[in-house]
Amino acid sequence: MARIQYSDPSKASDRTREILDKNRNANIFRMMAHSPSYFEQYCRLGGAIRHKGELDPIVRELAITRTGILCEAPYEIVAHKRIGKNVGVTDAQNEALENWQAATCFNEVQRAALAFTDEIVKLRKPTDATFKAIASKLTPAALVELQLSVGFYIMTSKFLETFEIDLQPVTEVVG
Numbered sequence: 001m002a003r004i005q006y007s008d009p010s011k012a013s014d015r016t017r018e019i020l021d022k023n024r025n026a027n028i029f030r031m032m033a034h035s036p037s038y039f040e041q042y043c044r045l046g047g048a049i050r051h052k053g054e055l056d057p058i059v060r061e062l063a064i065t066r067t068g069i070l071c072e073a074p075y076e077i078v079a080h081k082r083i084g085k086n087v088g089v090t091d092a093q094n095e096a097l098e099n100w101q102a103a104t105c106f107n108e109v110q111r112a113a114l115a116f117t118d119e120i121v122k123l124r125k126p127t128d129a130t131f132k133a134i135a136s137k138l139t140p141a142a143l144v145e146l147q148l149s150v151g152f153y154i155m156t157s158k159f160l161e162t163f164e165i166d167l168q169p170v171t172e173v174v175g
Contacts, residue, residue, distance in 0.1 A: 003164050006030035019043055027165045028075065028156075049152055050083075055138070055145040057087040062110055063117040063146060064153045065089075066097050070121040071157035075167055080153075109137045113146060120150045 007030050009020050016036045023029045023043065032039040049060070061084030068076030081094045093110075096103035100114045112134040119126035126134075135143055159165075 001164065002027070002031065002166055003162075004031075004034075007033040009033070012036070015040065027168055028160060031163050031165055032159070045152060046156075049145070049149050053141065053145040055142040055149070056109070058084070058089055059110055059113045059146065060149050061087055061089050062093065062097065062106075063113050063150055065094065066100070066114055066117045067121055067150050067153040068157050069097055070118065071154060071161070073157035073160045075160045075165055076153065076157045078167065112137050116146065117150050120147065121154060 006027060009017055009025060009030065012020065012033055013036060016033050016039065019040060020029055020033060029039065029043070032042060061080055065077060065080040065084055068074075068080060081089075084094060085091070090105065092105045093103075096105055097114075100106060100111070106114065112130075115130050116126050116134040119130050134146070138146065
């Protein structure tokens with residue numbers, strides 16, 4: 001059960017209700033809607049991460065799901081395993097993300113991105129070796145997008161866990 005009440009969409013501004021409707025009134029967004037201006041900007045950046053840029057969506061979703069795993073955010077893991085599947089992440093890859101280092105279902109770019117993700121989440125910053133490994137495989141733009149994706153979903157995972165956002169059936173919140 002969430003630590004505070006979710007916002008009431010019927011009391012929200014037209015713009016906030018529009019964004020909530022677009023996002024299927026998912027619990028995370030109903031909680032964020034307590035602060036309409038932050039909520040709107042959060043959704044803008046989240047939309048850019050998910051729908052713009054050049055980073056391979058499979059790499060992006062593997063990194064986001066791995067971030068959720070490392071941040072122990074079940075809501076994030078469930079949601080992004082589903083989103084990942086919709087962009088081409090295989091069931092084997094989703095299943096292997098807990099212990100990706102031992103798995104054989106990831107290519108070189110994916111493995112470098114997962115190592116980069118692990119170090120962003122666990123360390124102050126990635127080691128030079130890990131940074132060089134992923135930088136040699138991505139354009140500067142895709143590298144920036146990967147780092148910002150991981151950082152954004154660290155924040156999202158922490159938000160979910162801080163407010164103890166209730167899980168919802170994936171079919172209700174992800175198309």
